Amino acid sequence: MKEAVAGELAEAYDSRLVDQVRHGDFTYVSGRLTIHLAREFGFCYGVDRAVDYAYQARRRFPGRNVFLTGEIIHNPYVNDRLRAEGIRFLTDAVEDGATLGPDDVVILPAFGVTVGDMAKFSNQGCTLVDTTCGSVLNVWKNVARYARDGFTSIIHGKVRHEETRATASQALKFPDGRFLVLLDRDEATVVCDYIVKGGDRQAFLARFGAAASPGFDPDRHLVRVGCANQTTMLMSESLEIGEMFGVAMRTRHGDAALADHFRAFDTICSATQERQDAITALLDAHAIDLMVVVGGYNSSNTCNLARICADRVLTFHLAEPEGLLSPSEIRHRPVGAPSTVTGIEATGLDWLPKTGPVVVGLTAGASTPNNIVGEVIQKLDRFANACA
Numbered sequence: 282m283k284e285a286v287a288g289e290l291a292e293a294y295d296s297r298l299v300d301q302v303r304h305g306d307f308t309y310v311s312g313r314l315t316i317h318l319a320r321e322f323g324f325c326y327g328v329d330r331a332v333d334y335a336y337q338a339r340r341r342f343p344g345r346n347v348f349l350t351g352e353i354i355h356n357p358y359v360n361d362r363l364r365a366e367g368i369r370f371l372t373d374a375v376e377d378g379a380t381l382g383p384d385d386v387v388i389l390p391a392f393g394v395t396v397g398d399m400a401k402f403s404n405q406g407c408t409l410v411d412t413t414c415g416s417v418l419n420v421w422k423n424v425a426r427y428a429r430d431g432f433t434s435i436i437h438g439k440v441r442h443e444e445t446r447a448t449a450s451q452a453l454k455f456p457d458g459r460f461l462v463l464l465d466r467d468e469a470t471v472v473c474d475y476i477v478k479g480g481d482r483q484a485f486l487a488r489f490g491a492a493a494s495p496g497f498d499p500d501r502h503l504v505r506v507g508c509a510n511q512t513t514m515l516m517s518e519s520l521e522i523g524e525m526f527g528v529a530m531r532t533r534h535g536d537a538a539l540a541d542h543f544r545a546f547d548t549i550c551s552a553t554q555e556r557q558d559a560i561t562a563l564l565d566a567h568a569i570d571l572m573v574v575v576g577g578y579n580s581s582n583t584c585n586l587a588r589i590c591a592d593r594v595l596t597f598h599l600a601e602p603e604g605l606l607s608p609s610e611i612r613h614r615p616v617g618a619p620s621t622v623t624g625i626e627a628t629g630l631d632w633l634p635k636t637g638p639v640v641v642g643l644t645a646g647a648s649t650p651n652n653i654v655g656e657v658i659q660k661l662d663r664f665a666n667a668c669a
């Protein structure tokens with residue numbers, strides 16, 4: 282079916298303009314505007330494959346209900362397109378009273394589903410189209426191995442993110458499997474301090490209980506730990522957290538016993554790493570006036586790209602091209618830019634210099650298709666040159 286849907290996919294998600302920019306040394310010049318596009322951006326291999334499989338499933342099973350367990354990837358445009366293709370979201374369908382059976386087809390997203398959900402769909406006899414990315418499966422393998430060997434998985438991730446929930450569930454396949462999800466280095470510092478010095482067990486559970494496996498006891502379950510991460514986290518932070526736990530375990534148990542108490546694998550996926558490296562290279566190579574990062578607000582890898590950029594330059598995280606409201610107004614998710622915040626979104630004023638040359642850096646998260654990037658380029662061009 283791959284060839285059958287190739288044209289449809291190209292029409293829905295490709296952009297001739299983006300191809301031209303890519304072939305023009307990732308630079309777009311028009312009037313007073315120069316855009317430098319990151320050398321790695323947009324759809325990653327896992328997302329590409331997941332979207333491809335979804336279209337193929339629709340063709341392969343005509344006349345049958347084809348469901349997605351939820352968002353296939355964190356991009357509103359792509360999810361809306363799939364709805365328009367007639368693919369239903371399970372969350373909507375269950376609300377409408379639908380129950381699954383052997384005639385139904387369920388597409389599992391790139392970030393996977395929990396062990397419990399997988400068992401449920403199998404027991405219902407559904408046809409499963411599993412698009413779980415190989416890089417996510419690699420993390421699962423490590424977490425399962427930790428659990429099998431009696432190590433608690435310390436997962437650097439967002440506790441409510443689908444991928445992290447699925448990854449954590451891998452630990453529970455084993456009778457003594459445990460996990461603890463940590464968001465950032467601040468949380469890791471608290472846990473490492475507990476490992477080294479001990480502390481107030483109840484206070485620990487009050488803070489971390491909801492992010493840990495059932496029955497988690499910090500006095501017993503932090504004795505042997507293995508580090509893993511959601512594939513889309515900030516790589517530098519994941520590595521730092523791994524090192525922090527290595528130091529804590531060495532301090533607590535000594536060098537000779539370290540291997541019995543601590544394991545770590547780098548489970549950031551290569552696509553995430555390449556996109557993060559590419560914007561660092563872009564910001565090193567060019568004097569940028571402002572950075573535009575495009576991707577869903579709930580897309581972890583996009584938010585992390587925006588964080589890296591915002592540390593160095595004025596940055597706007599757009600969910601969609603429509604966020605570019607006018608040459609003076611921009612709707613975005615704040616990552617340090619001065620704005621009036623409404624919910625998680627804000628409207629930035631006077632975001633584009635009104636006169637003189639303007640240099641914009643541009644990147645997009647792993648779930649953003651090229652046509653969206655192309656529309657952003659066109660809009661930037663229109664606005665920059667309209668107010669020249």
Ligand code: SF4
Nearest residue numbers: 325327414416512550
């Ligand atoms: S971001 Fe990485 S792990 Fe996630 S789907 Fe893409 S390639 Fe796979």
